[in-house]
Amino acid sequence: MKLLFHINIVITFILAIPSLAQCNHASANEEYHEQMIIRSLDRGQISAYLQFKTFVATNLNYPYGVNAGKHNDIFPLSIVRVLHKHELQELHLSLTKGTWKYDRWGLPPNDVSPNAHLWAWFRTYLTASENWIKLTSFLAGQFCTSISLIKPSTTIRPKRSFQPLMHSKEKPFLSNIYEYGYLSALPQEAICTENLTPWAKLLPCRNRQGLGHLLTATSIFNSQFTSMTLDFQFSCSDINQCQQTQGIELVQKLLIVFNAPLVLDGRYSWTLNSLFSNSIPNHCLLAHSSHVYVETTHLKSINNSRLTIKPTDYVQFNDESSYGDGTRTFANYDLKRIDIFNGTANRKKKLNIGITYPSSYDGRLRKTMFNDFVVRRNARGYGLSQGGSTVSIENKLSNPINVLYLDMIPWNFRMYLHTLKIETYSIDSSAKSVSKRIKPKWLHYVPGKNRERPHHLELMIQLPARSVVDISFEFDIQFLRWTEYPPDANHGMYINPATITFFMTRTDSKHHLDRHLPKLLDSITNGTIALDDLYRIQEYIPLRFFTKPILIAMPTPDFSMPYNVVCLVSTVLSIAFGPIYNITTRRTLLLADKKKNQMENVDNNDDDDDQGS
Secondary structure, three states: OHHHHHHHHHHHHHHHHHHHHOOOOOOOOEEEEEEEEEEEOHHHOEEEEEEEEEEEOOOOOHHHOOOOOOOOOOOOHHHHHHHHHHOEEEEEEEEEEOOOOHHHHOOOOOOOOOEEEEEEEEOOOOOHHHHHHHHHHHHHHHHOOOHHHOOHHHEEOOOOOOOOHHHHHHOHHHOOOOOOEEEEEEOOOOOOHHHHHHHHOOOOOOOOOHHHHHOOHHHHOOOOEEEEEEEEEEEEOOOOOOOOEEEEEEEEEEEEEEOOOOOOOOOOOEEHHHHHOOOEOOOOOOOOEEEEEEEOHHHHHOOOOEEOOOOOEEEEEEOOOOOOOOEEEEEEEEOOOOHHHOOOOOOOOOEOOEEEOOOOOOOOOOOOOOOOEEEEEEEEOOOOOEEEEEEEEEEOOOOOEEEEEEEEEOOOEEEEEEEEEEEEEEOOOOOOOOOEEOOOOEEEEEOOEOOOEOEEEEEEEEEOOOEEEEEEEEEEEOOOOOOOOOOOHHHOEEEOOOEEEEEOOHHHHOOOHHHHHHHHHHHHHHOOOOHHHHHHHOOOOOEEEEOOOEEEOOOOOOOOHHHHHHHHHHHHHHHHHHHHHHHHHOOOOOOOOHHHHHHHHHHHHHHHHHHHO
């Protein structure tokens, strides 16, 4: 018996060895990379971009096969299952608080749409509509959002403005039209802690190790801008043509703009602990690479400014849009090589990266931020029956630019296509009245249908050099059923942000490296992408802007009338009920005169006294 017992122990130990080996390492066909880019913005604000990429090396049919998700160690099983069940080809979900300010913060590393924004592509056309509804329900439950409110009446199928990134290397925006995509947005959706928690649980190390340890909700949502993104797509082996896939990847992005530090000692100094209320205790054991990049380009012109911790090395590259000599410098902290996490220093010590500025530093960068394009949107009209919208697109470049315009108008705003006007005038001209009409190169319009689909307007125009183009239209505001009004109906109803997509040449895109900083730094550090290829693909990946959602006042019924009527009727009934109840339920009797009764009582008492004496 003892021999059998020892044999069982040995067999159990041998079988457990592969499982123990996988505790600290992912399988051979899976990779996990994480990076954070910290940049100083104007007026002392700090931008932090965190990217977590999970990759599975497999073929194109893997997510839809019977073995999908059965042999994964770090790729989230819930995501694999929804890919398999709903036959997803691409998925892009973003939850944003605030509005990105291009003139003050430059270009973001990823597209930032206000509030909740969802677009996806499916593998087949037959079940795409049904799978879209199921997908919104899944995402609502997975991330604790109101995405389940997305219905066919708030969904459009974009033709050219949004297309699969897998085919973006083929310049499809000007020619091809894809039919399997769906797009929707919730302009009133708020982002909070309950969205961050399930988002962080998809990370292999969650928020316990590595960069995920910085995900402190109180500090993140106390910032001026916060955007969480979840992107699923196929990874291409050839980045220029994308004719063959090498696997699937799930990219989680978090973009934060922190407020300027409280200048109590006359300094704009910061650390990870002051930004995130936390620091990095160790690196994620499942990560193949883990880097923190801190831009130090501006430190050259600031005396007595320094990094609080010495980096692993420095990364430099040329950027014509940068200030100074055109060379940008980033301090690279390789968390897998840094001494704090490799036993040469105190293992209990956390990595608290930061920059110390002198008291004379005023928080100004002396750098021109992004100002090539300016996009604005305003509401038009007056009263509660008619309205309109105007989108102004300003091109400050010295050459014309092709632009795609996409707008999604709710069905209860009856849009009139014949009121569509596209006018342009020169920036250098002081008289705005000197304008001319331009015709779109391509136009796609699907009129809305009551309670079934919104209005879908999509067009392509060419912005003349140094000009402003105004795209305007008018609509009527319809009455809704009283059950169809949103909460706080007197506040009004929001119209989704318009999307403007810019197509630039390679010469123009060289000035916009900020939007490709994650790929650029990764290519220099790990050698994943050649720089020439990175510059080339900027022609194929357009620049996408989102306007602010506009608020439209609506004719609303007096929702307080039932309450007022109930209160008034209840008050009247309560006042009248008492007397009526007494009259109808009590018996009425005639009583003798009180004085006569009292006199009789007095006489009776006198007679009793006489008899007693």
